[in-house]
Amino acid sequence: MISLRRHVLTLVAVFLALAVGVVLGSTSVATSIRDAVVDREETTAGQLETTQKELNDSRLAEDRLDALAGDVTPAVTDGRLADRPVLLVVAPGASAEEVDAVAEAISGAGGIDAGRIRLTDRAVDPEADSELSALVANLPIGDAPAADADLGTQLGTALARSAMLRSEDAEPHLEDDDRATVLTTLADAEMIAFEPGTIRPGQLAVVVTGPVEDEAAAVRIASLSSTLDSEGAGVVVVSGIRPGAGTDTVVTLRSSGQEDVSTVDSGGTDAGRLATVLALAEQLERGQGDYGMRQDASAAVPSVPPRP
Known part of the structure; x- marks a missing residue:
């Protein structure tokens, strides 16, 4: 046991x-x-x-x-923009460094400085929409945009008539007095800002943009740019590369599938400045493209055309 x-x-x-x-x-x-x-x-x-x-x-x-x-x-x-007046439109979010770089590139290509117009925050502020609409409706700009036109088109029409040359004959849209009235009225309403005596009608325009918090602002600037293009000889919209910085007008234009306004997404680089000048020259021939370093660009720069 x-x-x-x-x-x-x-x-x-x-x-x-x-x-x-x-x-x-x-x-x-x-x-x-x-x-x-x-x-x-x-x-x-x-x-x-x-x-x-x-x-x-x-x-x-x-x-x-x-x-x-x-x-x-x-x-x-050199000489690509000889004797061509180019207007600079500076949108909210644009980098001052990029604006200066674009101006320098245009000058280096023989372009004529047609002045700078800055769009203020009020120009894209929904709370100022009714005032902007009433303002444009009473400006001496000739044939007014359609009553149901978006505000980007309305403001773009006023700017184009007062600060750009007609596409068909490179002549001003308005008489000098009316041009001055339109610009001064918009400035007094704090929709735009510019240095008095510096604006002359541009044959081409560059809209320098940047990231914005509200997508509706990018859409409005895109519409304004398209209107400037239809009223003048061509428009290039330029923005810098800022990963994760939000939406901008270049993104909006490219995603819309439009084929009128050219875009450059690397405005702060030497390649971007080269692309901007060549895109402006291309616009004179009514060509269009999306250039830069982003994935939605068609090429880094436009093809270099032969000398005339």
Whole structure:
């Protein structure tokens, strides 16, 4: 007969064996987990290092190509806009640096500075819509836009008639007094701003834009740009590359599928300035394209046309 003492010793031995097994098993599992984590960390570190190298190589290639664009721009663009007055329209969100760069590129191509008109925040503020509509309706701009036209079209018509040349004969839309009245009235209502005495009718226009918080503002500027294009000889809309900065007019125009206004999405780069000048020259021939570095661009820059 087995004694109670032997029963106890047997149970102790069993539990001791189980405890030893658990310890050995957990140590083995812990070692496996540790090894797996180390392997994963090494793999992730290697992937990050490879990705960083590829990113650095891409940035270096982009910088070199942009430097090349800067080197060839003077020779390629010289005289492309000779004697062509170009109006600069600065929309909310535009970078002052990009505006100056565009102006410099136009000057370098022989273009004539037709002045700068800045669209204020009120020009795209829904709370000022009724005032803007009533204002345009009473301006001496000739044939008014349709009564149901959106406000981008209405404001674009007023600006085009007062600050651009007709597409058919490169003559002003309005007499000088009416032009001055329209611009002054819009400025007094704080819809636009400009330096008095600096605006002359432009044959072409560049609308420099930037990211906006409200998509409706981008839509309005896009509509205004299209109206300027229809009333003049051509329009190029320029914006910089700002990843994650929100929507802008370039995105709006490209997504709409329109084929009248040209767009450039890299306005702050040498390649963007080259693209802007060549796009303006292309507009004179009623060509159109979407240029820059974003995925929805058709090419980095327009094809270089032969010299006339």
